[in-house]
């Protein structure tokens with residue numbers, strides 16, 4: 001309820017007298033109304049004694065307590081005697097409770113000196129690194145169990161996830177890779193036309209899509225779509241004690257929840273990347289036809305001549321790696337989530353950031369490695 | 376540790392032996408030096424005020440919180456000191472009901488109860504479905520087999536969680552506040568079910584509860600935890616404790632502050 005003008009207000013009058021001043025409280029004290037401020041009421045005065053009188057108060061609530069508390073604190077700070085004799089016993093009791101809880105709940109100082117915070121940060125980083133290593137190790141052991149006992153694997157969950165992260169992602173992957181192919185071809189067309197090298201648009205688009213952009217775009221879409229979903233699902237399950245319920249049955253959450261998801265992503269990513277390649281090349285082809293008047297057949301023949309199987313394979317290998325990394329990042333962040341709604345949100349965000357970071361870093365690594373290997 | 380030797384297990388020592396267990400989260404210690412034993416086939420209650428660490432103790436018992444100092448042994452075999460594989464193998468002989476139910480939200484009630492059976496038995500699909508329906512029926516949820524956890528009430532979740540805990544006919548059952556959020560009639564039926572399970576299978580049952588009616592009705596023995604003391608402040612049969620304990624905290628809790636065993 002907002003306070004309107006005709007609502008009775010809390011009033012404070014400070015009356016200087018012979019033995020210090022009397023603080024006369026009056027009117028209706030409501031916590032929802034703007035409270036009077038003691039500092040303003042007292043002004044620059046420094047009375048020797050303060051006597052609080054509240055006989056004229058019609059109704060009061062915690063706002064009055066807070067005000068008297070403020071007066072008390074001010075008096076204590078300035079060594080002024082605060083006389084509460086005239087205040088009803090009920091108010092004095094409540095005030096006593098307020099003082100007690102004030103004293104026990106003062107927020108403790110969390111600030112640390114520079115060295116301590118560096119030390120703590122290092123410890124924290126080390127702990128996080130160990131968690132990641134332990135998690136990856138657990139996934140590997142779990143994958144080994146899958147190889148030895150494939151019938152124990154949750155194939156049904158895996159197929160569900162494949163549907164979710166594969167088939168359902170087709171529209172968005174189509175759109176993004178088509179547009180990326182289109183943009184690249186357009187940029188290339190503008191430059192290459194100056195040299196009359198129009199047909200090389202096909203080479204440029206074909207190679208960069210198949211080796212880089214196809215897998216990369218599919219991976220970034222999946223990091224946002226599936227990685228975040230994994231983290232949110234697992235984080236929510238953790239908050240709900242569902243993961244504890246698995247553990248209390250002696251079922252490993254990694255076998256049960258993580259591995260089916262990672263396998264699903266690992267299987268779907270190369271397929272999606274292959275599909276993204278085709279759609280990207282199609283985008284390039286349309287720009288070539290519209291802007292440079294290159295017939296699709298010629299474009300296709302040029303594309304075929306420049307791409308060989310090893311280009312496609314390196315792209316698909318990258319896609320597989322990206323898929324595993326997205327799955328690992330999503331599940332790890334989900335399992336690390338705090339048990340709260342905000343924790344689940346943070347886990348989803350952090351899963352996307354981690355996944356994209358890992359994708360870019362591993363792509364850079366691949367660029368160097370493939371160059372050295374001559375692939 | 377199967378149905379075969381259940382009949383002569385009483386001479387094999389206690390079902391649960393906890394000694395010097397320290398419970399807490401990270402740096403924060405909630406309980407220190409918890410030591411108690413639970414005999415086989417006993418209905419054992421853990422009681423105490425809200426926030427004194429009952430759920431925490433239960434989590435430490437089944438190894439959900441990282442092991443700290445102290446040891447836990449189940450059915451004569453070391454648990455807290457064993458490696459993860461051994462612990463997991465032991466855990467399938469226990470059932471646990473969580474305070475919030477902790478049903479798997481992506482599965483229907485039937486699938487929730489069926490999952491432990493699928494994981495640890497070689498029963499056919501048909502048999503598993505029969506059994507899950509039976510367990511859900513036992514807790515009064517017949518007809519709700521195909522509902523998802525989000526579609527049922529809090530008390531029903533509790534009961535479904537109980538059905539899931541019973542799925543593998545465990546040798547030790549842990550219940551975290553089974554009757555919180557249930558109406559008096561259902562709560563009473565639940566107590567009857569607990570006694571029935573014990574009578575049929577000789578199951579050892581550990582219950583966390585505030586429900587005085589349940590405590591006096593079915594508990595063989597209780598331990599009482601206390602927040603300030605950070606440990607056990609009383610141990611014994613509930614009626615004996617209520618009448619003979621000198622400790623005002625125990626007396627107050629067990630007699631609702633009246634000084635007499637309440638007539639329930």
Ligand SMILES: Nc1ncnc2c1ncn2[C@@H]1O[C@H](COP(=O)(O)OP(=O)(O)OP(=O)(O)O)[C@@H](O)[C@H]1O
Nearest residue numbers: 400403405423424425426427428429430431432474
């Ligand atoms: N995840 C956690 N991290 C840190 N501290 C926790 C956590 N969960 C509980 N605690 C603390 O542990 C103490 C005991 O909590 P616990 O849940 O075991 O109480 P309880 O006896 O089960 O209470 P209730 O009867 O209300 O369920 C509380 O003081 C709580 O602050």
Ligand SMILES: [Mg+2]
Nearest residue numbers: 429430474551
């Ligand atoms: Mg609890």
